[in-house]
Amino acid sequence: MSFTAINFKEKFDKFAEQWSPRVIAEMNDYQFKLAKVEGEFVWHQHSDTDEVFIVISGTLTIEFRDGKVTLQAGEMYVVPKGVEHKPIAQSECQIMLVEPKGVLNTGEETSDLTAENDVWI
């Protein structure tokens, strides 16, 4: 058992790739992942799970087919399972995702933006 705090800034400093989530912690069968995002992601959904977005720095908009929500640092949102969504950031935004282990960033879609899963940092 390690008695070391997990520091978000230190973890973000260790990678530069955008749209490429890095796992920083596991709680039961859930993972906490950090990602740097900029520009428009692809429309996708996760049929089996809700997905939590927490903004650490910057601004993130999540578009839905019938609305959108904009998150600043210190804000979170839960995308319900099965709901199509498209994250967008005008400039680089640092986010934390919380979701079950094994969830792909592009859900059931596969695209150039599909990232390798379960990459720890």
Next chain:
Amino acid sequence: MSFTAINFKEKFDKFAEQWSPRVIAEMNDYQFKLAKVEGEFVWHQHSDTDEVFIVISGTLTIEFRDGKVTLQAGEMYVVPKGVEHKPIAQSECQIMLVEPKGVLNTGEETSDLTAENDVWI
């Protein structure tokens, strides 16, 4: 479906009670809870689940029987299931907890600090 961001500061401004977690979001069968803590909590454990602590502001120390970890704002820690722990804060600290719905703040212990469960804010 609501298109409203969940703002940590706004939620913290809505309550003053310490050691009394308030639910702000649910993801599948997990809950995100905010709490204000100060002083020493009781030793306790959760036999069935890990527990995530994220510090939003202030400083939190989590003591274990064989060590301790100190968290600042922007840091997190996962207490493994079954591990006895005691949170301590020298001055008021704002934290977010992530754990399955139904987990009591004092685990399998009952004390004056046992808070009502599943209170949303």
